[in-house]
Amino acid sequence: MLDYRLLEALAAVIETGGFEKAAQKLHLTQSAVSQRLQQLERRLGQPVVLRSSPPVATPLGRRLNNHLQQVKQLELGLIEEAQDEPLKVRLTVNADSMATWLAEGLAASSLSSQMDFDLVVEDQEVGLNRMRNGEVMACICADSQAVNGGAVSPLGVLRYRALASPDFVERHQTRQYPHQLVEAPCLIFNQDDRLQHRFLEKLKLPAPKRQHRCPSSEGFVQMALMGLGYGMLPEIQVQDALKEGKLIDVAETFHLDIPLYWHYWQTESAALAELRRAVIEHASKVLNPVHPYSNKPDARS
Amino acid sequence: MLDYRLLEALAAVIETGGFEKAAQKLHLTQSAVSQRLQQLERRLGQPVVLRSSPPVATPLGRRLNNHLQQVKQLELGLIEEAQDEPLKVRLTVNADSMATWLAEGLAASSLSSQMDFDLVVEDQEVGLNRMRNGEVMACICADSQAVNGGAVSPLGVLRYRALASPDFVERHQTRQYPHQLVEAPCLIFNQDDRLQHRFLEKLKLPAPKRQHRCPSSEGFVQMALMGLGYGMLPEIQVQDALKEGKLIDVAETFHLDIPLYWHYWQTESAALAELRRAVIEHASKVLNPVHPYSNKPDARS
Structure with a gap:
């Protein structure tokens, strides 16, 4: 089995964009983070991160991070029932949704008061890449194509x-x-x-x-x-x-x-499914309905 | 004298964050951009850009870019009188100013209809670094300390x-x-x-x-x-x-x-001085006056 402490070091480096920030996040020394990545690379026989500034995940590093995200989603289902800590929900969203309808959608979920949202505003291409790389739990963007291990619900236009x-x-x-x-x-x-x-x-x-x-x-x-x-x-x-x-x-x-979609993981936890349902319901009230013939996705951000 | 074609290749690589995008911007091939940077480095005997992804300017590269920006500002003064092309004005600004008062300030300038604005929304630290590196003509942020070659006007709080x-x-x-x-x-x-x-x-x-x-x-x-x-x-x-x-x-x-300041270059052109004057005048109407005792600068973005 994979050593998830090593994968978490990898995820922290990718998410924070640096070894020092990753160390802060994990409450480790920078050299401990480096060692974990080296250990991971020795075991897999391949680099997982290019040591550029900022560090960049290799294709293998991205696959590992994507996998970690799916495992975390599965764990959430377990943990939600066992604890009453707020649930950290990280999602990427296009700027115009964030500026207009999304906050009300999040607030519409009966579970939102038990969630801590970490919203990442990104161009849609970048947002979906973060999803693909397993950096986020969900992504709102104009692309209807699910990522590997993910699924998609339409929100409206x-x-x-x-x-x-x-x-x-x-x-x-x-x-x-x-x-x-x-x-x-x-x-x-x-x-x-x-x-x-x-x-x-x-x-x-x-x-x-x-x-x-x-x-x-x-x-x-x-x-x-x-x-x-x-x-x-x-x-x-x-x-x-x-x-x-x-x-x-x-x-x-x-x-x-411009059509909008909610991207989520197939391993989505019950709480995230509830959030998705609430956001979809709110979106159906405030966004225009999707055309019978589909519109080509397009970027604003 | 420096070869400014080489400096412009450097500036494009720094600004766009890549050799390919820089080549597009300059309507050159990627290898022509690479050659210009190599030529510059051979002449100066030092690297100007680290070939990471994205490329990162060395301290010498940043100084050269800062210098280029000041020369461009000087040229603007000449060009403004000679041509009637719209003037490209690139400035960094904190997110809350952009979302609230700045657009009206820009519109207040009698020259704004002859300007094409390229607004870069940045955390103040990053914004001021772009100024320091010569990537922008002006910067609005909470830091009162002028950059090398620059000056500062207070806007209000x-x-x-x-x-x-x-x-x-x-x-x-x-x-x-x-x-x-x-x-x-x-x-x-x-x-x-x-x-x-x-x-x-x-x-x-x-x-x-x-x-x-x-x-x-x-x-x-x-x-x-x-x-x-x-x-x-x-x-x-x-x-x-x-x-x-x-x-x-x-x-x-x-x-x-939170105090706000307009950072500009000492070599500022007449048109940019007029824009600054108009923005300052508008800011004095909509922002609160600066305290007699100064507030420590602080970051929101």
Whole structure:
């Protein structure tokens, strides 16, 4: 059988991104952490972590960490019944869900008061990789493909609209002349955010020439409200601004529906299954229903 | 004289975190980027970047990048007058400023419509390091100490209050028995966020035993509104919730004032000086005034 003390040293190095931080987390010396990793590597005859800065798990290291996560999930089921310590729930989530609907979903679970949440806000690609590597218990993202050992529940779709302030729309005359959107400053969340490009493609327009990059969900809304640029915003995040006319569609009404999924482990414990059920139920009330024909997953973060 | 094509290859590798991405950015092949770095290293007789994943600048590499940034700032002054291309303004900012007051400050500048903002949201330590390394033109953070070649303007203070939903306060009876705050779930932004600890220290209480970690400014507010935990929130971010009684002080009224500073280069161009002036003026309206006695800088992010 594997020595799980060694696997926990590996997991701590991967999670914290350093030997020193891993040692702090485990209340060990740094050299004890190093020795555990070396011991693991001697037994397996292969490196599990590249000693770069930060250390990077090898494919074997990632598989081991993924396995550890599944074992921990199994243990949770045992432990939940035996103890009344708060349950640590670590999950990755896209920034817009965190800024809008997720907190209420978590609060909707009858068990949430007994859980300590460790929320990791990540681009969806990175979030799903953390799931794949076994760093988290669950992941909310737009990818419907389950990871190895995992399963997926659909949550609904987050609807995005291309919005800007009325003075911005007037200044750039984007309603009369949609091609002005190519020259007008466009808000993007980060370099992987393709939502605005997809909107322009729909209008048969090329990529925007001017961009403001703002990797903050709330900051993105503020930039739009202040007339600094236009961008794709989650409808549920700006309901009041839409009602009050502080944000309007930059061109013909257009929306992009981004599906969201809850990724979990097949070995999910009873408490996590309850949490998932509560989040799914809340999501079904606040998100738009999934289209009968599926939308290609896309990245905002 | 230094060959600035080589320095730009270095800067691109540091900024993008990889040779391949740097090559894309510069429209070069990856091997051309490698060759430029090797050439630079041969001339200087020292490595400028460690070939780890991601590549890490050596102290010499950082000094070169810092120097490049200052030269670019000087060039901006020339270029601003000669061209009407939008000016790329890259700055790091703490998450709470981005989520609250900054966008309006940027919009207040008469030149903002001619600027393309690249906003990097970072913990203050990381933000200031990016400034030190010459990766950004300006940095907003709580540290008053100018970097080498830089200068600092005070912006005002962001006032934080220890808040939770009324049902949370009632459930945990934190007003009658403040020591219950140690057992009640506490919201923290990330592991460097010490604001909640400082609040508990003020009440002569130890560190919180239960924590929810939520590295999203808006998500943090949502978690508090939903009664999942208590935490230090920027007063200007939750004015409406305070007025409507959806968030209340968890114990006796208490606030923590975090000073904010605009870090810039001494070689700042005229356009950036104008932007700084506009942001400072806006900040003086929306932030609280700096105390006569200075507050120790502290991290939220």
